[in-house]
Structure formats: C-alpha cells, structure tokens
Amino acid sequence: MKVGFIGLGSMGSAMAGNLVAAGHAVTVWNRSEAAAEPLVSLGAKLAKTPDRAVLGEAVCSMLANDQAVRDVFLDGGLLDAMDPGTVHLNHATISVALARELAEAHAAHGIDYVAAPVFGRPDAAAAAKLNIVAAGRPGALEKVRPLLEAMGAQTWPMGDDPVRASVVKIAGNFMLASAIEAMAEASTLTRAYGVEAADFLQVMTSTLFAAPAYQGYGKLIAEQRYSPAGFAMPLGLKDVGLALVAGEGRRVPLPFAGVLRENFLDALAHGGESLDWSALALVAARRAGLDGGDAA
Amino acid sequence: MKVGFIGLGSMGSAMAGNLVAAGHAVTVWNRSEAAAEPLVSLGAKLAKTPDRAVLGEAVCSMLANDQAVRDVFLDGGLLDAMDPGTVHLNHATISVALARELAEAHAAHGIDYVAAPVFGRPDAAAAAKLNIVAAGRPGALEKVRPLLEAMGAQTWPMGDDPVRASVVKIAGNFMLASAIEAMAEASTLTRAYGVEAADFLQVMTSTLFAAPAYQGYGKLIAEQRYSPAGFAMPLGLKDVGLALVAGEGRRVPLPFAGVLRENFLDALAHGGESLDWSALALVAARRAGLDGGDAA
C-alpha cells in the first residue's frame, strides 16, 4: 500500500521501518530530516515537506503531543493537501478534546480519521509487538488492516468514535503511572522496616503482579536505575494531565491522578527532569527521609 | 510432624486440610467447634481448648486480626502452655506493632516465632498454591519446611526478623487495593466517554496488566459482580489501615493509602459492608454520577 509516515521519533521510526519491511511504499517526513535517513536507506522515500507525505491511500502519524499534531495537521493546513478518501492513522497520545476536534476536521474534509494509539515501548515497536487500540469507521479500519498488522501484535477495536481510542490510551497510561506509584509507596514502606525494595518486589512481581508493567518498572525501582529514561518524567506529568483534563470534561473525579500529579511535580522540582517516570520511587523515599530519595 | 492448627476459617481449614493430607498429625482448635468437623473426618484430632492444640513440635495459627491473635496467644496465656523449642507459624495478617510484640513475647518464653503470612484466596489455599512470606530464625524455618511445602506453592524467605514478613504482607495487600482503585478510576473515565469497563479492562489485563491481581479483580469490576465477597470491604479498610499505621510508625507518607481509606469509608457509608473490596469501582462511578454507582 502507498502510505505516508509523519513523525520519526524512536517510536515512529520503528513503526515506519516495519511498514517498509512489510513491503509497503512508504514516504516519510520528519521535522528534522536526519531522523529519516535510516529509513531511506531501508527503502523509504523522503518527503521534503509534509504535504508530499500525505499523497497515498493512508497516512500514519506519530507526533509528540497535542501541539505537534495541531501544528502539522490543523494549523499547517495538511488536511487540505490530502485526497478525500485517504485514511489518517493517528498513533499519538493526545487529549480527548483534540481527538474530537481532529475527528470533526477530518470529516469536514472527507478524510477518514482513525485514532490508533499504541501501548509499547520502542523495543516493542521495533519487534512489531505493539498493542494498537483503534477507533474509526469500520471500512477505514478494514482498509488499513495490513498496516496495523505490520506494526502491532494485536489491534483492539474500540468502535467508530476516535475519541474512544484516545481515552483508552489515556486511561491505560494512568494505570501504568498508578502501578509505579503503588510500587513506590509499598517498597518505601518495606524499606523502612528493613526489607529491600528488590526483595519485596521480587515476591510481588513473581506472583500476583507477574505482568509486564510491574516486572518492567519493578526492576527499575529495585535497581534504582532511572537513567536513561525510557519514558521521561515530563511525559508522565503530561499524560496524567491528559487524564485529569479528560476527567474534568466529563466530571469524573480521579483522586489517584491527583496524587500522581503532585508527585510528578515534586520529582521535577528535585532534578527529575531527565529521569524515567518510575523515579516516582525517589519522591516516596525522599518524603520518608530514606537514603536514595534524591536524584543523583 | 506433630502439629497444632488454631483458627479454622475458610483459609485455615484449607491449610490444615493440606497438612493432614501430607500425613502430619494435626490437632485443631477453633472458637466455634463446628468448623473443625470436616477436618476431624479427614483425620485431624479435635482439641477442646487451645492449650491442647499447642503440644506438638509446631503450631500454625490463622486468626482473623490483631485482636483475635492477641486474645488467644497473649491475653489467653497460650504461650505458657507451649514447650520451649516449639515453633509457632503465624499466618495471619497483623500489624507491625503486634508482630514486634509477639516476637518479643515468644522469645521470652523460648518459643520460636515465625511470621508466615500468605498471599492467596481460599481456592489457592485448598490447592496448596499459596505464596508464603516467612521470616524467623533460620533453624526454625528449616524445621517447619515440610509444613510450608504442604501448604504453599512457594515460600519467600525474608530474613530473621518476623516483622519483615508482616510488613511485606501489609505492603502487598496495599498494592492489591491500589490496583483495584486504579482500575476503578480508569474504567470510570473510559465509561464516561462511552467505552465499557469490560472492553477497556479486556485490553489492559490481556497486555501490560496480564497478571492474576488485575485479571481477577478486573473481571469482577467488568461484570459488576461484587457479591458474594471474596474479600469484604471492611477487611480492605482494615488492611489499608495496617499500611497507614505501619507508615506512621516509621514516618512514611502513603498518599495512595490515604485515598484508599477515604474510598473504603465512602463505600461503607453507602451499603458496601458485605461487598467485595473491588466494589471501590462503585464509589468511583457514583462520584462521577454514572449508573451502576450504587450498591444494589
């Protein structure tokens, strides 16, 4: 399939690479061109401007946040450059408000908007093992199924309304942050009584919590290895902010999200800018006066 | 081995049954005698008074809470009835303060105190699939190893100090309650945007959260099936209270535990007395004004 790919960070590059590998004709664009080079060497075509990347049957995008999506697709006028009937697969984690706005703007241009946020880190993206939550017109989803299959292990359909996929992604990331905070507080408690975080988390993540989320972040907390960040603290704050704003839009109190917000701010106020979000464990330890409660 | 077993609720009965099945000579005692009958029919011996149940090489106990443990072992004078050298395996979830007090009282009587709280519900107890967290003198643990192996899938040693096993159990239950609350809030958020809890939790518990804790409680929340309770709301409040008190003892702030406490109280104030603790999801839904936010 002739497909464009916009946004070549660590996630986008890996996903676009899998499209190329699956034999699709991929045209890529990224704000800084250097990121496109490895893909070009694999066979992708480079677009000098974004409007050159949206001329196929489908366009995938994986941009950093609301602002970047808005800049490129709404303010940048990219929708005008796309043919009616094109399917836009937006893989970014964005606010429910922007999801709604994008759905309406695409509809006004006769373009199919499919929200398709992903669960998985860059290594999962590279291995085509992402879990993709997708919502949009069934015919559009059917059309891009080969793309989804090339990038992910499984696609989880969430119905017609793209907002539904966005809220699932937001709620899922909130569950991840909550899992980190629960391990942070619980292991600080055991440490205060002489049980190392590693010993405690070993029990929990081998038994009741034997799942990737707990095993992955539990290992980082046990080893106090917060750098380099797989998912940096400011992104954690951004994502819990998306949950809070989504909750506000429908009047859903989210007290755990409120606690997370305070703790991300505490982390950022203590040098946590470039640490992995699992360094919430440093906040818990510092508040309890334990060693290891400060960013190195 | 000649062993006593005190406390025959649904957990204790199943555990004692496995000791009998493994060929140990088990003498049982329970406040209400009726609970002992099935075990007697399997070959256990019935003690009319607790002091008759503590005459073997080891004594296991699985009592409901601090008060019950205190009544039987401290105020009831049972330690006086035990021979020095006996090993007492306490499987109950108790406070760190009582764990400390018990350790000292046993030591004063020359009795080995091993804290051995368990993770697992009655069905896991019946299947001898408990995870047992054990702390006490290494020689004592070695001596009761056949008992632990008869009751559990795995024993997780936590060192000499019994308090360490108790705090691990407390911290683990706090993680369970946090997982429930995170699913409660997150699925309330998705419901407010049209995604059923079942659809959302299906994605999460099949992927990043594919672990027993999330799959078990996620299913209850998805089906709004909170009755009969596997672990009732007042027990949830009690256990998060143990975490808060343990935190207070070492000056460990636990903001998630604080939120849990408020929400357990809210549940209890709205008819949740006999519901499973996963009915925290009703509190989240009620606060957001969603249907299904009230106990039937």
Place this chain on the structure above:
Amino acid sequence: MKVGFIGLGSMGSAMAGNLVAAGHAVTVWNRSEAAAEPLVSLGAKLAKTPDRAVLGEAVCSMLANDQAVRDVFLDGGLLDAMDPGTVHLNHATISVALARELAEAHAAHGIDYVAAPVFGRPDAAAAAKLNIVAAGRPGALEKVRPLLEAMGAQTWPMGDDPVRASVVKIAGNFMLASAIEAMAEASTLTRAYGVEAADFLQVMTSTLFAAPAYQGYGKLIAEQRYSPAGFAMPLGLKDVGLALVAGEGRRVPLPFAGVLRENFLDALAHGGESLDWSALALVAARRAGLDGGDAA
C-alpha cells in the same frame, strides 16, 4: 479622569458606578448593551464598540475569564486602538500565563499594564469596599490611584510585575476554597456524632475563625443555603484550576487544591452546577451517607 470601563457584570457595574460617582468621566462598553443602561443613567457614556471605550488616560476591565480577556484585548486588536501611555487596569482573575502574555503585549504597544484583581463580592464592590491587589509600574499605579481609591477600601501594592498580583489573587481564592472544604469536612464529622453544623460552626466562627471568609461561608453551610449562588460551583472549579496550573508552571505541588478539584467535579456530577461553591459541604455529607448530602 477620563477613563474607560469594559465588562459590566455585577462586579464591573458596581465598580464603574463608583468611578462615575467619584466624578470621573467614564465611557463604558459591554458585550450586551443592556447592562450599560443603569450606568448611562448615572452619567456614563456608552461606547458602541470597545475601541471607543479605550481613548481615555486609563481603561479598567472586569471580564469573566481568560478567554474573554484574550478575545477583547489580544485577538480583538484593542491594544492597537489604545494610545501609548494609557494605563490598563485589569481587574479580572486570570491565569499567570495570560498575565505574562498581557504584560508583554502591552509593553510592546507602550501601554502600561496594571494587574489589579479584587477581593470582595458585588455588595463590597457597590460599597467601594474592595481590597485591590495591584502590580505594575509604580508611575502607572500612582497615576490611577484616584480610580483605585474610588473603587476600593484599600490597595495592596505587589511590586512591578503584574504576574505577582495575579498569583496573589489565585492563591487567595484557593485559600477561600480550602476554608470552605475544611468547614465542610469538619461539620460533617460533628454531624455524624450528633452536633449540628450550625452549633459547631457558631463556636468556630465566633472564636478562632472570626473572619469574613469563615463567617460568610459558615453561615451558608450551617443553613444549607446554597442557592442563589454568590459564587457558583463552576467558577470554583475554574479558580482552583488556575491554582493548579500556576503550581504546575513552577512545579509547586498543591495537594489541597487536588482534593478541591475532585470535590468540585463530584459536586458538578451531582447537580451542583448552579449552587454556591460552599455546597462542597453537600459532597462531604453525601460521601458520609448523611441526609442533606444531595442537591435539591
């Protein structure tokens, strides 16, 4: 002094009226013209468009929120219509981000921007008893002193940077909301033990808390008289949101503000849209299962 006044809600009308009464030549503008009539009958001049209201030595504005201020002064191009040297007194409660943006935009036009948010309700505005927090260039403040004196009981200077006055107003409103919540929780607790809110709050607001904030809102809570709203629930949510966003901008955790946010949402999810923000007491009562915990 020749002065314009933009925004004639209940606060703005009262303030502009006092300027007229003090002998200033006031030209008024409001989106809906009807609100201007009483002032015109007192001697104010009516501007058909906002640019006609900004031709004096000073312009006061009292608009509802960030969006209204942005629409009129930034997007509406009003700054272009103002003479360099004009002083703009902005009385609205706005975000720190917009305060910063306004300060810069005014500076670029050579216009003096003075942030002058007020504490006080419409009755205090009518009686010229407002407390005005003012920040801007000292020369500008000096110039508009007669206006400030005509509208307020006292002006509290906060230095050169207009953002400083805005943050004081935001922090002050957060303290008001916290006072309401503290009374809501505390009186729910006493009610649960048989002491009516009125009896409890009578003691507190006659002694340690004998201050306008507590006496005013305490009376509303004691009498459960939340309608008509003096300051409606959605405005409370908006203002605590300004505090949270300001905190986020400087990485200041505000756990009380987080609790307030959840409770405002809970109130709004239960029919509190048109109630006074002191109806946070209904949320506390409802969560505890007490009568009077629902909006009528």
Place this chain on the structure above:
Amino acid sequence: MKVGFIGLGSMGSAMAGNLVAAGHAVTVWNRSEAAAEPLVSLGAKLAKTPDRAVLGEAVCSMLANDQAVRDVFLDGGLLDAMDPGTVHLNHATISVALARELAEAHAAHGIDYVAAPVFGRPDAAAAAKLNIVAAGRPGALEKVRPLLEAMGAQTWPMGDDPVRASVVKIAGNFMLASAIEAMAEASTLTRAYGVEAADFLQVMTSTLFAAPAYQGYGKLIAEQRYSPAGFAMPLGLKDVGLALVAGEGRRVPLPFAGVLRENFLDALAHGGESLDWSALALVAARRAGLDGGDAA
C-alpha cells in the same frame, strides 16, 4: 468550691491558677511534683497521690492524651476513690472512643462526667480567655459554672452527651491544621512567583482571613519562626489522627485530614519533631524545591 486539679502542664497550671485566684479551694496533683510548686505558693494544696485530689465537689483534669487519661482515671482506679455526685470536668483533647468509655465508666460509678475541652494556648489560659466547649448533664454543668467562668472567656454548651464536646474539639483542631496547610500551600505558590509569604499573608490576614487562627499562624509562617513550638508537630499528627479515627468510626471520609497526615509524617521524617505544627509550610516549600524548605 472545693475542687481538685489533675495534670499541671502549661495549660493545666494556668487554669488551676485561675481557680485559686477566684477563691476556690484547689487541691492539685501532677505526676512530677515540681510542676505543682508555683500553685502551692499561690495557695493550692498539694496532693501526694491522685486519690487525694479528687475528694472535693468537682475535679478538673488536663492530661496530655488518651493514654494519660486512661492510666489515671480508668486503670489507676481513681473513679473508685471519688464520691458519687462528684463532677469530673475533663479538659483534655481525647478520642471519641475514650470519651464514650469514660462517660460510661463514670455513670457506672454515679459520677458526673463533663467533657470540657478548651480552645486557646497557654497565654489564653493564663488570661482566663479560653473558649470551653462543654457537654454533660445540665445539672452538672450548672454546678461547675463558677469554675468554667474562672477559667474561660466563654463556655459553649453542646448538650448532654460528652462525646459531642470531644468531637467539636477534634473537628476544631482539624480546622486549625487545615488553615495552616492552606496558608502553607498558598504562600509557597506565591513565593514561586516572587511574592514573599509575608507580603501575601499580610493581605489575606488583614482582610478575608482577619481571625486569630490565621493571624497567629500566618505570622509564624511569614517569619519562618517555628521554634520554640507553641504546639509541636507530633501533637498535630496526634490530633489529625483523632479526626481520622473519629471519621472512621462513623464512616466519614476526610480527604483534607488525609493530606495533613501525610504532610505531618513528611515533616517528622525531616527533623520537624520539635517544631511548631505551622512548620507544615516547610514541607510545602521543600516539595516545591524552594529555599527555606528544610528544618534548620
């Protein structure tokens, strides 16, 4: 009137002194005798044992906490030493559970139990300016009215049930702690934007919050003068604990109290043991990374 006084800390000594000054025949007892000397020099009689201090028509007690009250009056058997018809005025801040237990134990001995906790610091006690919240049998209150008038500025009757006075005191202290935390967070926010706590709190405590609670603690926060403690951090934790436990007893969620509890623990974990409870402001500042966020 012939009256005993038990418990001569800074509060009790001042209160007993006013009874002596009012011409009552006061017999005093304190665990450490030295504290009684100044009162003896004023004319009080010294009791060598507590049972010698309870032989009058009334007994006042001002002990530190639940444990001290329990030790002296319940476990110490003092009720047996009192004549039926004696009135016991308990001025201590105690739990609702102990208040209930004391009421029942006194009734069983035919002794009148009047809960009479006080609002006010030692200087107010010395000046006989306490606010006394009193609950008990009306005839008993009438009988001790001369004592209450000698010690306080005003007595606030709360009905027959002594528990009611205790819960009012607990709820009142919770409101004080909430006021401190609100000032702590709000002034941290303004500081982060360049407005000193002193400047901000000056506005607030001169206007909407012009009340003793805010002016007193606001001054301490503005001056960062947390030592010597008027009311030490561990007492703050104890009192918010009384509110939480009272709430738990009637299933009243108290989210502000939960936040306070975490922050008291944070303060204690950072060297705040001997600081005034208004040093909650240090916790807020430290979490935000501001100077002055550490105990000296």
